[in-house]
Amino acid sequence: MSSNKSVVLGSAPQVDLSPLLAQVTVPADVAEAAQSQLVEVFREGIATLPHPLCTASIWLACKEAWPHTDDDFEGLHFINLAIQAHHSFTQALPGGLIGEVAVRPGTLFHTNPLCLHWLSPSDQVRNGLAPATGYIGLQWEVPFHEAEERFNWLVAELGKHALFASLYQDERPVFVTPEGDYSGAAPGHGIASAAA
């Protein structure tokens, strides 16, 4: 895989959402899970987060995530917002490409669960130039046929809280059609009944 080319998969990491993130209270269980070798998910406290964070599906916390796929989520797409992070997210893409994005607080990125993906500490952390930081983020689990629309909606809503007016304008996300034979909507996410 060393010959693979890279593409940008998420937002510019320098986007400053600190005014919004300062309003986020991370539950103790989530904060503790950021030191776990396992990827742990939680739902507590999401409903009381400020808009649009209160629309997230889950908290996601881990120290790192080794390369894997999430085959049980076929038909869905993950959109992630980093709350606490000093990481690099990478996803294998068709055509011998590797998508990667530096993940810092406020970074918005997305994942095709059927593509190999992983989350590793940043080069700065691995080289001792930054303190080790567990990952804490919010994840939206959306039907893949709505993923780009939902991503754009989040960009617009988060943009209302950003210190930079040019939020995500320079680096647009790359969306990848899920691999495999499955081409329908996810269970419980029928196209006809999909929420706006």
Ligand SMILES: [Fe+2]
């Ligand atoms: Fe995953």
